[in-house]
Amino acid sequence: MKSLIPGLATALALAVPAMAQDDPLPSWNDGDTKSAIIAFVQGVIDENGDTYVDASDRIATFDNDGTLWVEHPTYAQLAFALDRIRAMAADHPEWKTTQPFQAVLENDMDALAAAGEKGLLEIVAASHSGMSTDDFEQITLDWLASAKHPRFDRPYTELVYQPMLELIDYLQDNDFQTYIVSGGGIEFMRPWTEAVYNIPPQQVVGSSITTEYRLVDGEPALMRTDKIAFIDDKAGKPVGINTHIGRRPIAAFGNSDGDFEMLEYTTSAVDGPSLGAFVHHTDADREYAYDRDAPIGALDKGLDAAGGNGWLLIDMKTDWKTIFPE
Structure with a gap:
């Protein structure tokens, strides 16, 4: 299981001057988590290093609910x-x-x-x-x-995590292809992900219901039925990745046990560098604090397995200077 890249010390040495010149993650507090992310990216893009990855293989996947935007008190x-x-x-x-x-x-x-x-x-x-x-x-x-969130009284599209927006930008600036891989509905997300995350609709993977081609008043249309076609959660996420992307990611970010298999698929038995990370909700004052017993977004199995698999636990309270964009 190779979730943290080989030659980490070398990559960290490359990352330090890069951070000093222009911090790519300004909403992240300095610490092991931020350093590990930057080290991973710097190692991947270093053409002279042994952890270099060609741009065509630089694929990063992100869960949406609880990873990129707020998921409590309900999706x-x-x-x-x-x-x-x-x-x-x-x-x-x-x-x-x-x-x-x-x-x-x-x-x-x-x-x-x-x-x-x-x-x-x-x-x-x-x-x-x-x-x-x-x-x-x-x-x-x-x-x-x-619609507005019941606690924060802001539109849901404003309750995205500023540190994760910066991470997406940082990866894209370094020629990563960024995908959303979510248990949410694919057609619920596609209309707005490009405006909010700079991730276009064709790079969104999600759950779906069946659609049928019909002529409606003489015009061609795709009509949504009431039959579930695919659930993009847990073991379904690697299946969705293979179906829609066709390549194994080298980085995956989630926040719950629903993302466990996606991180496992990304980092286990893989030749070359890979990175897996969970956003751990630990900040009840600025957002919410929950993990093992949460009715929504429970992180139990993943919390226990993170250390052994080398997955990062992004501590919302200590790793993030701010939660939502101002």
């Missing part, structure tokens, strides 16, 4: 789905007495939780289907333009 896409159910309720009077929709309309979070994964999938299917992909994109953008 943004789930908040979107619940708002969609409320907006559609007038056309579905049967939902008033049918679970899990009744729980959504009555804001009964206990009943919604009791509906479990099956209920959640019903909500997603009802709120995300029956329209064209173009219509769904516009609905998504309209919601993001108006």
Whole structure:
């Protein structure tokens, strides 16, 4: 398992002058985590070093929820789905007495939780289907333009992590291809990731429902059905990477056990340098503090395995000077 590059001392020596001249990660506190990231990148781009990687193989993957933007107290896409159910309720009077929709309309979070994964999938299917992909994109953008986080009272697209934006920029400046690989819906993310992260839609991998080609009023359209096509989570992430990217990443960033297999696939039994890292949510004052027992974004297995696998634990409280962009 080679998650931290060989010749780390040499790479660190290269990184120190680079940091002194122009800090590529100004929102990161100086320390082992920041130094390890910069050392990895400097080693990869050093054509004379033994850890050089050709630009075509410099692929980095990022989970989205909890890794690039806030995921508590609930996933943004789930908040979107619940708002969609409320907006559609007038056309579905049967939902008033049918679970899990009744729980959504009555804001009964206990009943919604009791509906479990099956209920959640019903909500997603009802709120995300029956329209064209173009219509769904516009609905998504309209919601993001108006919805605000319940704690921070800011749009979700403003609650992205400034240190991770800098990391994406740093990797892109050094010829890395950066991809989002998320359990979230691929078509929920694609409309806005380029504007927010500078990651274009074709470099987004996510969960999906099936679509069908149809003529609607004589015009060709892709229509979204209510059938789940692929879940891009846990063991599904390496599958999604292979399907959409076709190359194994050399760097992977996540925050929960849902990202474990992605980090494992990126760093285990790999010839050459690789880097895996979890964002560890430790800052209840500026964001949230959670790991092992969290109902959303639990980091348990990954927390135990990080040291043995050489994966970085990015401590939000100590490693980041700031959380969100000003």
